[in-house]
Amino acid sequence: MGDVTTQTNASGSDPVPNRIHARPVPRPGRLVAAAVVLVLAAMAANALITNDNFRWDVVWLYLRDVVVIRGVTWTLVLTFASMAIAVVLAVTLAMMRRSDNPVMRWVSWLWIWFFRGTPIYTQLIFWGLLGVLYPRLSLGIPFGPEFFTFRTEDVITAFWAALLGLAFNESAYLAEIVRAGLTSVDPGQTEAAKALGMKDGKIMRRVVLPQAMRVIVPPTGNETISMLKTTSLVVAVPLTLELTYGTSAIGNRIFLPVPLLVVAALWYLLITSILMVGQHYLEQYYGRGFGTATGRRGRGKGPGGKQAAIAAAGTVQEDVNREVTP
Amino acid sequence: MSVVADSAALPADSTDMVSVRAVHKVFGHGHDAVHVLKGVDLDVARGEVTVILGPSGSGKSTLLRCINELEEITGGTVVVGGDLMGYRQDAKGTLHRLHPKAVAKQRSRIGMVFQRFHLFPHMTALENVMEAPVQVRGLSKKAAKQRALELIERVGLSDRMDHYPAQLSGGQQQRVAIARALAMDPELMLFDEPTSALDPELVGEVLSVMQDLARSGMTMIVVTHEIGFAREVADHVVFMDDGVIVESGPPAEVLDTPKEERTRNFLSHVL
C-alpha cells in the first residue's frame, strides 16, 4: 500500500485527480489584530530604547561587571543545588505518601503541610536565626544521650541556611507534582512489571518513574524558573551574594538603581531562556513512545511533535501511520 | 492443621503444574467485603492447556491473579511447580507469609498476558522483551537481546522490534506482550482474555501464536471467550460462575454436551 503511494509520488503525478483548490475563508480580523499588536509592541520597544532614564550605556557596562557575574554564578548555584536537593526530597516524600506505613504517610503529609503553609521569606529568616535559636546541634537519642555536638554556626553557614531553606520549601511543592505524576501512571504497568517478577524498587525506577516524568517535567521546569527568582529572597538569611542583591547594591552605590535593575532583569531573562530550551529537550525525551497513542488500542493519530522527534532520532521508520494497519 | 493440606498432599503429584485447592478470595473487610472466589479447585497437568470460560464478573481474572499472587488469597492453597505460592509452611504446619523478594521470584516463573497488553510504552518492542531478563535475572544486555530477537521472530514481529507500543496495532502489541512473558522462560503461562481488546480481524494472529505455544508443550491457563480456540487447543475446559467452578472436562464434553444448566445457558449466549 505504502509502496503504491511512493511510486506515484516519485513519478510526479498527483494521486488525487480531483484535488480541491478552494480559496480560504477570508479573515480580515486576523490582519487587523496582528497590525494592532505589532504597533503596540513597537511602541513598547521604542519606549524602552529611547528613554534616557534607562541609561543603556550603564546597563551595557555593568552587564559584564565582576560583581554581577559573581552574583549570576551564586544565583545559578543556589537554583540548581536547591532544586537537586528538593527533587530527591520530593521523590522520597511522594513515595512516603504512597507507603503502607501510616507513620510514613503522616510525616510526609506534615512536612508538605508545614513547608507549603508558611511563607518562604519567613522560613529563610528562621534558617538564618537557627544559630541563635539552637546554638548547638547534637546527634543522639531524643531526651536521651547525645553522641555528637556541633556549634550550629560552624555547620549551617549562611550558604547552607539559604540552600536548605530554599530546598525544603521547594520539596513540598515538588512532592505534590511527583505524586500527581506517579498517580498518572496506569496501575496496569505496575501489575505487568510485578507479573514479570520485578521487585518494587525496580518497578519504580524502570517502569513507573520514567512514565511519570512525562507529567512531572513540565511543572518542574516551571518550578525551576520560579526558583531562579526566589533565590533573590535569601537576603532574609542574610546571604548577599546573589544577583538581585549584588546589582541593587551597585545601583545604590552609583545612584543609578534603574539601569542595574535592568541588568538583573536581562540576566534572569537569559537564564530563563536557556532553562526553557533544556526543558523542551527533557520533555521530548520523556515523551518518547507517547507520541501517537491516545486510544487504548494504540491507534495512531498521525505524527505529532514528539512523534516527529522519535522519527528524527532514527529509531523508527518514517511513515508511522503505515505501521498501524499491516 | 488443615483439611486443605490433607486433601492436597503438598509435594503435589509430579505431573501437576498447578494445583489450586479450596481457594477463597474476599476483597475488602466487614460491610464492604466481596466474596469473589468461593472454594475453587483446579488442577493443570504439565504441558496441558486449560481454558476457563464464564460470564463477566464470575471471578476468572481474580483466579488467574491469585495463581501468580497479584492478589493474596484469603483461604486455601495454590501450588505451582511443586512450590506453595506466597507462604512457607513450618514443621508445625503454621503458614508464614513470604518476603516480597521471594514472592517476586515465584512470580518470575509464571508468565502473564493481559487483556490490555500493558506493554511499557516508553520502551521499544525489543526493550520490552529484554527488560525482565536483564532487570530480574541479571542477564547481560547482549544475551538478553539475542534471546529477545528469537522470541520476537517467533511471534512474527522482527520488522517491528524497534517500534514503540503506540506505533503497533493491538494484535502486534499483544504478540510483543507474549514474547515479553516468554523471555523469562516461564513454566506456566496465564492469559486473561488476551483477544478481548482486539479488533476482530486482529484476533487470529494472537490466537495462532498461542496455538503454536501450546503445541510446543507450554502449560497454559487461558481465560477467553473464543470457543473455537477452546475446542481446538484446550485439553480441559472449565466453566466458572459466581466464584465457583460449575463444570469441567474435555472440550467436547463441556462445550457440546454440558451437564449443567448454567453452562448451557452461557454457551447459548456466546456461540
Ligand SMILES: Nc1ncnc2c1ncn2[C@@H]1O[C@H](COP(=O)(O)OP(=O)(O)O)[C@@H](O)[C@H]1O
Ligand atoms: N480489587 C477488587 N476489589 C473489589 N472487588 C473486586 C476487585 N477485583 C475484582 N472484584 C470483583 O470481583 C468480581 C469478579 O471479578 P473478575 O475476577 O474480574 O471477574 P471476571 O474476570 O470473571 O470478569 C467482580 O464482581 C469484581 O467487581
Ligand SMILES: [Mg+2]
Ligand atoms: Mg476478567
